[in-house]
Amino acid sequence: MDLSAINPVLLIASLMVAATPLLLAAIGELVVEKSGVLNLGVEGMMITGAIAGFAVAVESGSPLLGFVAAAIAGAALSVLFAILTQFAQANQVASGLSLTLFGLGLSALLGQSYVGVKPPQMGDIHIPVLSDLPVVGPILFGHDIILYFGIVLTAAVWWVLKYSRLGLVLRAVGENHDAAHALGYKVLKIRLMAIMFGGACAGLGGAYISLIRVPQWTEGMTAGIGWIALALVVFASWKPWRALLGAYLFGGVTVVQLNLQAAGVAIPVEYLAMSPYLITIIVLVILSADKSSAPASLGRNFHASR
Amino acid sequence: MKLTNLLTSAAMALGLAAGAAMADTTKVGFVYVGPVGDGGWTYEHDQGRKAVEAEFGDQVETVYVENVAEGPDAERVMTQMALEGADLIFTTSFGYMDPTINVAKKFPNVKFEHATGYKRADNVSTYSARFYEGRAVQGTIAGHMTESNIVGYIGSYPIPEVVRGINSAYIHAKKVNPDVEFKIVWAFTWFDPAKEADAAKVLIEQGADVILQHTDSTAPQAAAQAAGNVITFGQASDMSEYGPKPRVSSIIDDWAPYYIARTKAVIDGNWESVDTWDGIGAGMVGIGEISDAVPADVKEAALAIKASIADGSYHPFTGPIKKQDGSDWLAEGETADDGTLAGMNFYVEGLDGDIPQ
Numbered sequence: 001m002d003l004s005a006i007n008p009v010l011l012i013a014s015l016m017v018a019a020t021p022l023l024l025a026a027i028g029e030l031v032v033e034k035s036g037v038l039n040l041g042v043e044g045m046m047i048t049g050a051i052a053g054f055a056v057a058v059e060s061g062s063p064l065l066g067f068v069a070a071a072i073a074g075a076a077l078s079v080l081f082a083i084l085t086q087f088a089q090a091n092q093v094a095s096g097l098s099l100t101l102f103g104l105g106l107s108a109l110l111g112q113s114y115v116g117v118k119p120p121q122m123g124d125i126h127i128p129v130l131s132d133l134p135v136v137g138p139i140l141f142g143h144d145i146i147l148y149f150g151i152v153l154t155a156a157v158w159w160v161l162k163y164s165r166l167g168l169v170l171r172a173v174g175e176n177h178d179a180a181h182a183l184g185y186k187v188l189k190i191r192l193m194a195i196m197f198g199g200a201c202a203g204l205g206g207a208y209i210s211l212i213r214v215p216q217w218t219e220g221m222t223a224g225i226g227w228i229a230l231a232l233v234v235f236a237s238w239k240p241w242r243a244l245l246g247a248y249l250f251g252g253v254t255v256v257q258l259n260l261q262a263a264g265v266a267i268p269v270e271y272l273a274m275s276p277y278l279i280t281i282i283v284l285v286i287l288s289a290d291k292s293s294a295p296a297s298l299g300r301n302f303h304a305s306r
Numbered sequence: 307m308k309l310t311n312l313l314t315s316a317a318m319a320l321g322l323a324a325g326a327a328m329a330d331t332t333k334v335g336f337v338y339v340g341p342v343g344d345g346g347w348t349y350e351h352d353q354g355r356k357a358v359e360a361e362f363g364d365q366v367e368t369v370y371v372e373n374v375a376e377g378p379d380a381e382r383v384m385t386q387m388a389l390e391g392a393d394l395i396f397t398t399s400f401g402y403m404d405p406t407i408n409v410a411k412k413f414p415n416v417k418f419e420h421a422t423g424y425k426r427a428d429n430v431s432t433y434s435a436r437f438y439e440g441r442a443v444q445g446t447i448a449g450h451m452t453e454s455n456i457v458g459y460i461g462s463y464p465i466p467e468v469v470r471g472i473n474s475a476y477i478h479a480k481k482v483n484p485d486v487e488f489k490i491v492w493a494f495t496w497f498d499p500a501k502e503a504d505a506a507k508v509l510i511e512q513g514a515d516v517i518l519q520h521t522d523s524t525a526p527q528a529a530a531q532a533a534g535n536v537i538t539f540g541q542a543s544d545m546s547e548y549g550p551k552p553r554v555s556s557i558i559d560d561w562a563p564y565y566i567a568r569t570k571a572v573i574d575g576n577w578e579s580v581d582t583w584d585g586i587g588a589g590m591v592g593i594g595e596i597s598d599a600v601p602a603d604v605k606e607a608a609l610a611i612k613a614s615i616a617d618g619s620y621h622p623f624t625g626p627i628k629k630q631d632g633s634d635w636l637a638e639g640e641t642a643d644d645g646t647l648a649g650m651n652f653y654v655e656g657l658d659g660d661i662p663q
Contacts, residue, residue, distance in 0.1 A: 006511075007511055018504060214499045214503045218341070218499050218523050219340075219343040220373060225500070258491055258505050258508040259511075261492060262508050264489070268663075
């Protein structure tokens with residue numbers, strides 16, 4: 001065993017990268033669920049965002065343009081879900097699952113000519129002085145811009161949900177759509193916006209995997225991150241900061257366990273491999289011991305005549 | 307599993323039921339563990355499938371299902387294929403071993419071919435490639451090329467096939483560089499690009515400047531490229547898009563000749579259950595071109611090893627070799643028998659850590 005081989009600074013820096021796709025997808029889904037809609041299609045929207053972002057980044061040579069395209073693609077796919085569930089009144093669980101299957105198939109089809117292609121690199125930002133600081137520099141000031149965007153987005157979602165009128169309306173729609181409707185709020189319109197926001201975030205998360213974390217395109221490359229994001233929202237009790245904590249914990253333990261393995265720590269590998277899931281669940285369950293619960297209208301369809 | 311595939315196979319099932327004209331075509335099914343676009347393991351099996359189609363044209367009809375999880379799902383997919391009239395089914399992952407045996411019992415007239423396993427029956431053959439021969443060549447290059455003397459190895463599952471590869475690579479790296487050290491990370495997946503990329507990054511952060519992988523995607527290659535001064539080897543497929551550096555060579559699985567021969571046997575009606583284990587000599591294991599990033603003398607040494615394995619004059623597991631615990635395994639000049647290799651569950655002397663049990 002040689003723990004000195006693990007560089008804590010590089011470790012923290014890489015766990016932030018590992019956590020970002022999960023964070024983006026979870027924050028998006030959190031807003032969707034706060035509005036009372038359960039969209040199980042996160043995985044499908046992520047993988048669609050991954051290939052759309054990848055394709056546009058390769059064709060245009062600009063990773064940023066790729067991220068924009070990924071957000072649009074994720075949102076576009078989520079509109080399909082919105083049409084099915086909000087206007088056609090289809091079952092949300094079934095529609096969400098089919099959205100995932102559809103997204104996986106669609107991305108495989110779109111991605112056929114992009115296997116083995118290398119995307120343009122997204123440079124890390126470099127702030128003079130700050131980025132060169134020891135320890136703090138690489139951890140706080142040496143990442144790509146999307147990673148910071150994820151943190152800013154978390155803060156923004158938290159603020160909007162907690163303090164703004166928009167957040168109040170969104171929560172009202174999610175808690176009791178009949179009451180919100182009686183007050184004159186456009187329930188379907190608000191839910192449509194929330195669903196599109198969730199789709200855009202999932203698309204961004206997917207593109208982060210294909211453009212920065214891996215970076216390449218392979219079929220099925222999101223490998224279940226969307227499902228973990230869904231679980232994370234529940235365990236985080238629909239609170240943005242807890243989702244951030246959960247994502248960093250999950251990303252962190254994933255990276256740490258690989259580090260421990262490489263350093264030859266004598267813990268059986270099976271325990272290390274299950275540790276990210278286990279630790280994240282335990283911590284978030286302990287945190288959610290307070291009274292917070294799911295939005296009351298979660299998963300229920302709304303129709304004005306009922 | 308893509309919807310289009312399901313639809314195609316459903317349509318084909320209908321076609322089989324309806325058209326008497328199709329009765330004399332031989333139907334060959336393939337079960338894949340990853341997507342055909344993985345650029346590695348499954349990609350090469352699918353190339354084999356295409357080669358079968360090209361060889362026999364209208365005489366055969368092939369179907370495949372990709373992304374089939376190892377376990378009950380695999381059994382369902384195989385049963386479905388057999389019900390749809392497949393005459394020969396290739397199941398292409400180690401974890402399909404028991405499902406293949408189970409389904410084969412129910413369909414005695416359907417022939418099954420299971421890759422990399424060791425359980426056979428009257429209608430189940432097994433086939434595999436001696437990847438460890440390719441690992442010997444990789445180990446030689448790795449031992450010469452590493453400057454930090456740390457070689458990172460991304461393992462998938464702790465099964466004999468993977469352990470053999472680690473041992474073979476280590477023995478040959480050690481032979482040319484006594485100071486070399488292997489760091490091994492088990493990913494517990496065949497295909498998860500994000501996880502494979504993380505594993506590669508971790509190994510690089512801990513000083514490895516050579517990455518060997520036994521997982522299926524090209525993600526570790528991309529991670530090595532981003533890190534700069536690191537070399538890698540293509541796994542299962544050439545992965546030449548990452549050459550000349552980081553990818554300096556590769557192990558290429560060439561299943562096409564085998565798939566064609568076995569399909570022909572079914573068509574001719576002389577198929578028998580066999581156990582095939584071919585290596586560099588028979589062409590089932592190919593060594594991808596060694597790139598210019600490798601110095602000429604190292605390239606020469608690697609090619610010399612390859613040639614001596616191909617003509618049978620050298621066996622990668624030739625004594626004296628001790629097991630990790632220091633007990634004797636092979637005496638001076640003794641070579642390993644196939645039985646021990648097929649069930650290999652121990653590291654050789656010098657490797658650190660335990661194999662997960």
